[in-house]
Amino acid sequence: MNARELILGKLRAAEAAPGMPLPELEERINAHHARGPLREASSTELADTLQRVMTSVRTEVWRVDAHGWPALLAQKLVAAGVGSLLLDTARAEGAALAAALPAEVRTVAFDRPLEEWKNQLFADVDAGFTVVRSGIAATGTLVLAPDAGSPRTVSLVPPLHVALVYASTLHADLHAAMHAEAWSAAMPANLVLVSGPSKTSDIQQTLAYGAHGPRALWVFIIDDAGATA
Template sequence: MSARDNILERLRQRADGPLTAPQSDFSVVTGRGWSQADRLERFERLITSVHGEVVHVAQANWTAELVELLHAKGIRRLALGREHPVAAEARAALDGKDVALLDADRDIETWQHEQFHETDAGLTSTRGAIAETGSLWLWPTPDEPRLLSLVPPIHIAVLDANSIEDTFFDVIETHGWAGGMPTNALLISGPSKTADIEQTLAYGVHGPRELVVLVRHAKEHS
């Protein structure tokens, strides 16, 4: 029997019974009670305070807004997935447009130089957002790998307005992370920034210098 097995066996044979989890009060990290409008307002206020950009779009024609955004920012080479509905709709809208669409589901070794040096922007879906901290949360997949949101100089994220939750705890509870933790969830609260250089805050040194969030509304946003 190994040392580990010995320790576990002693724990099982405790004279005062098995170990149980203590009672916990999670009220400090949940129970905000914000309305959907409150969550949206707070999310936008916080993420724009750190140089994030929010663009409100209608669900029905969000890809038309995407086309205009790419033109306005001079984006000619866009990396994106293929399977997720966000990527599929974007590809259909950009078909025939003057934008090269780069497949993101390739092995990084096959397009490392292209991704780091020749890609203008990356487009991703999001799982939702957190109102309390002004953060997006992403769950990378082979179709939309982690580097898609971390390497290109501009990250364009598509967020449904009704998927914003109050706190990080609410996200974990609502989406059952205890039963299936994501291997690599990402929390994004603005473009890349660092203050390591002469104690001066700089953007885009270690990742995207711009973060644009397309917030999709089921109805026209006023």
């Protein structure tokens, strides 16, 4: 019997073997995760955890309010020498940021097929701005739902990715996020999970940043007062 037949045989045996009914299995999984250490945390406590975990993996994180973040972010972009920023001004957050940017920071819209301006995008755009769908505190993860105005390219191609996340959208863990957002019933066609800047290591375990995406990640957490997890 060759390797292929062995693997198929094991799969068929597992399929035929009696197993736990799915409702019971799901109930046990839910009960296990319900005991998670962050399940009763407030949105502020979840934001604290997200900040701590993401900072530990070379991410710069700022806690901001709903009104002051555009001016602070504009100041940070100028100080970092960002000359062009990819963002969607059709969103309220994108429009607010564009209004706060000084003349030396040029805004770029993703308003044409990638093939028409791929060279410009890879060579001339310094940073991309996204508004995060939600966040996962336990793992320090941002959940992005790309759309026409902010496709995956915005968070993957520019060397700096700037993300805005609301504390009220944070979840304790991945299991909580999947249930709260009903991923099994209405999961978007494409979700991007970001847990820090792009990094990789070679066979000698030398860590390098930016090999497969942004080499820097900035996260601005809006502490929307009174919000719950």
